[in-house]
Amino acid sequence: MSETSDSDPTPKVTRMAPGEAYEVDIDAHQGWAMAEHPPSAGPARKTDLLFLHGMSSGGWMWSPEWLQSFTRAGYRCWTLTLPGRQGGPSIASDPSVVDRALSIAFHQGDPERALDLLLKSTPGISLFDGPGISDYTDALAEALARIGRPTVAICHSLGGAVAQNLMRRGESPVGTILLCSAPPYGLWRASMEMAFTDPDLWQTLADFSLLGLRGTNQTILRHALFPSGISDTDYAEMAANLRDESFKAMAQASGLLPFAPFPGPRSDVLVIGGTKDRFVPWLDVMLTGIYYGTTPVMVEGGGHMLMSEPCWTEAADAIMKWLPSLTDARRAA
Numbered sequence: 001m002s003e004t005s006d007s008d009p010t011p012k013v014t015r016m017a018p019g020e021a022y023e024v025d026i027d028a029h030q031g032w033a034m035a036e037h038p039p040s041a042g043p044a045r046k047t048d049l050l051f052l053h054g055m056s057s058g059g060w061m062w063s064p065e066w067l068q069s070f071t072r073a074g075y076r077c078w079t080l081t082l083p084g085r086q087g088g089p090s091i092a093s094d095p096s097v098v099d100r101a102l103s104i105a106f107h108q109g110d111p112e113r114a115l116d117l118l119l120k121s122t123p124g125i126s127l128f129d130g131p132g133i134s135d136y137t138d139a140l141a142e143a144l145a146r147i148g149r150p151t152v153a154i155c156h157s158l159g160g161a162v163a164q165n166l167m168r169r170g171e172s173p174v175g176t177i178l179l180c181s182a183p184p185y186g187l188w189r190a191s192m193e194m195a196f197t198d199p200d201l202w203q204t205l206a207d208f209s210l211l212g213l214r215g216t217n218q219t220i221l222r223h224a225l226f227p228s229g230i231s232d233t234d235y236a237e238m239a240a241n242l243r244d245e246s247f248k249a250m251a252q253a254s255g256l257l258p259f260a261p262f263p264g265p266r267s268d269v270l271v272i273g274g275t276k277d278r279f280v281p282w283l284d285v286m287l288t289g290i291y292y293g294t295t296p297v298m299v300e301g302g303g304h305m306l307m308s309e310p311c312w313t314e315a316a317d318a319i320m321k322w323l324p325s326l327t328d329a330r331r332a333a
Helices: 064-071 096-107 111-120 133-147 158-168 188-197 199-211 218-225 232-241 247-256 282-291 312-332
Strands: 027-029 032-037 048-052 077-081 151-156 175-179 269-274 297-299
Touching (some): 048 158, 064 077, 133 158, 133 247, 151 158, 158 247, 188 199, 199 247, 269 282, 269 312, 297 312
Parallel strands (some): 048 077, 048 151, 151 175, 175 269, 269 297
Antiparallel strands (some): 027 032, 032 077
16 A cells, blocks of 8 residues: 655555554554655744645655755645545455455355445445545544644645635644645536536546446546646556545535535645646636635646646745735734
8 A cells, every 4th residue: 555666765555534544654543644754954844834635645645856946945734644544445446346355255254245345345335434534624624633733724625625624623733735626515516617618528527426437538637637738657557546536525516415615715835736727717717816816826837736746836935825824814813
């Protein structure tokens, strides 16, 4: 469940079920894991940075180049991996579930346990067994408490919904950066737009939600995630690490349940989006900015995976420029 490379010594942590212990050289608790990336240069900073991933991914999604741009500027960074599905991968993503169930039933003589395994691995069953956004928010809150220092959370896509839910609880970090994030009213508007303007992509996402990567048109998904292109090697590595997401969390992020605080100006929120993002279109980025009374940063040519695209430096520079202004705003307050 972890991998290392010469260029990035940090273990690549995939999703873990709530309550699952994870024994590697990182902080792990109740199904979530957090890896530390110490500063390597630059001035001493009083604020840490916590990076929170989006749907189906983990702390591994933040490239070494992205993280090094902050650690070299003196920031201590943390990458958080949220809990995964209690039942693990679905049958669609991991057909070997059937063989394991048969072995449990006939070789171990435990048909009840075999049936439970098959039930939990049924596509879509996680709508009922979670985890949900509230569970993810608990993990984020405890991770911030573990850090024990003023921290800014940089949250991508579904992770943005988690961060906003923490803000709704009144437990927000000193700053929150919503990067290609689910808007405060949910993803329903973007989903409706996609259904009318790009039905093939809409169907691909529906297939991915229920059937995992194996049941998905990866050509469509790849082009939508990386409109500026990505090498075969980099895409294959990313795809190999993708995990089934909780259908409950995805449904909640669509706006079925409120997860955002009341609207109003917030100097502790930065909104960033890409002009070519087909999952969170520019209109939703703008509306998110209006909701929080701030002007969004739009990265020209950027898609949904801003941190892994050629224009990633523009997004990183926007964050770097905003961080000192956040400190000034806190002092003024």
